Amino acid sequence: MSDAARNHAEAVEQANTAFYEAMERGDFEEISELWLDDSHGDISCVHPGWPVLTGRGEVLRSYALIMANTDYIQFFLTDVKVSLAGDTALVTCTENILSGGPAEDGADLGPLVGQLVVATNVFRRTADGWRIWSHHGSPVLAETGEEEADENPS
Amino acid sequence: MSDAARNHAEAVEQANTAFYEAMERGDFEEISELWLDDSHGDISCVHPGWPVLTGRGEVLRSYALIMANTDYIQFFLTDVKVSLAGDTALVTCTENILSGGPAEDGADLGPLVGQLVVATNVFRRTADGWRIWSHHGSPVLAETGEEEADENPS
Numbered sequence: 098m099s100d101a102a103r104n105h106a107e108a109v110e111q112a113n114t115a116f117y118e119a120m121e122r123g124d125f126e127e128i129s130e131l132w133l134d135d136s137h138g139d140i141s142c143v144h145p146g147w148p149v150l151t152g153r154g155e156v157l158r159s160y161a162l163i164m165a166n167t168d169y170i171q172f173f174l175t176d177v178k179v180s181l182a183g184d185t186a187l188v189t190c191t192e193n194i195l196s197g198g199p200a201e202d203g204a205d206l207g208p209l210v211g212q213l214v215v216a217t218n219v220f221r222r223t224a225d226g227w228r229i230w231s232h233h234g235s236p237v238l239a240e241t242g243e244e245e246a247d248e249n250p251s
Numbered sequence: 252m253s254d255a256a257r258n259h260a261e262a263v264e265q266a267n268t269a270f271y272e273a274m275e276r277g278d279f280e281e282i283s284e285l286w287l288d289d290s291h292g293d294i295s296c297v298h299p300g301w302p303v304l305t306g307r308g309e310v311l312r313s314y315a316l317i318m319a320n321t322d323y324i325q326f327f328l329t330d331v332k333v334s335l336a337g338d339t340a341l342v343t344c345t346e347n348i349l350s351g352g353p354a355e356d357g358a359d360l361g362p363l364v365g366q367l368v369v370a371t372n373v374f375r376r377t378a379d380g381w382r383i384w385s386h387h388g389s390p391v392l393a394e395t396g397e398e399e400a401d402e403n404p405s
Binding site for chain 1: 291292294295297299302303330332335336337338339341343345371373375384385387389390391
């Protein structure tokens with residue numbers, strides 16, 4: 098890997114980390130900035146179990162709703178892999194999520210829930226740095242992967 | 252959209268269709284050709300409910316296993332959207348899947364199962380045409396999308 102490619106890979110991984118840290122802080126402004134703007138074409142987003150959302154309107158509205166319903170969320174990222182092609186980068190990672198909804202009946206925090214999600218995040222390099230073109234997150238339902246091919250035909 | 256961009260978008264949609272038709276035919280050679288080769292860096296693949304598979308070895312092995320366990324599969328693609336950036340293209344689509352496993356007890360075909368899956372497919376343009384860099388498919392668990400933000404924190 099060349100020095101330039103290594104620098105790009107580091108910058109992409111930083112942008113990927115910044116994305117999850119912004120979610121942890123509930124920082125909607127930062128999330129909004131990290132997604133590619135309209136002048137670069139349509140962004141798309143799939144939250145685990147959701148249909149596809151397309152365009153900044155739908156995507157950012159989903160983050161506003163998720164943040165409104167999440168009092169606490171923490172991402173422990175593992176298996177982060179970056180693949181580069183010019184001004185586009187593909188990141189895959191495992192999101193080990195711990196989250197809690199709004200408290201009920203005067204409690205400090207709702208019950209904490211653990212979730213195992215894998216994500217494919219596609220970034221594009223712009224004058225302002227690497228920006229998210231696509232995020233696709235999905236629940237990991239099988240532990241074993243390849244051995245369970247017969248359960249998961251696509 | 253310029254003529255060149257329109258031609259690219261059509262070629263990408265054809266490559267996307269070819270990918271699903273190869274799955275329907277159980278054509279492993281064609282699947283293998285449609286995925287980007289090693290000289291272009293790591294490919295990645297997430298089947299619905301699976302962890303991330305990285306590299307041609309893991310990815311193609313998973314298709315061989317899926318095909319060995321699938322006697323019948325048909326994809327009805329809807330909501331196909333193409334977003335282009337130079338030599339990279341992002342396709343999102345809904346895979347309405349009808350599939351059947353091997354027959355048991357002398358029957359002609361195992362029971363047919365319907366599945367609703369959404370996919371994000373990333374393609375790169377090579378000298379041989381558009382090739383798959385990443386496929387991420389996930390089950391659609393909620394019908395309503397945005398209204399269920401509280402259930403899906405990522």
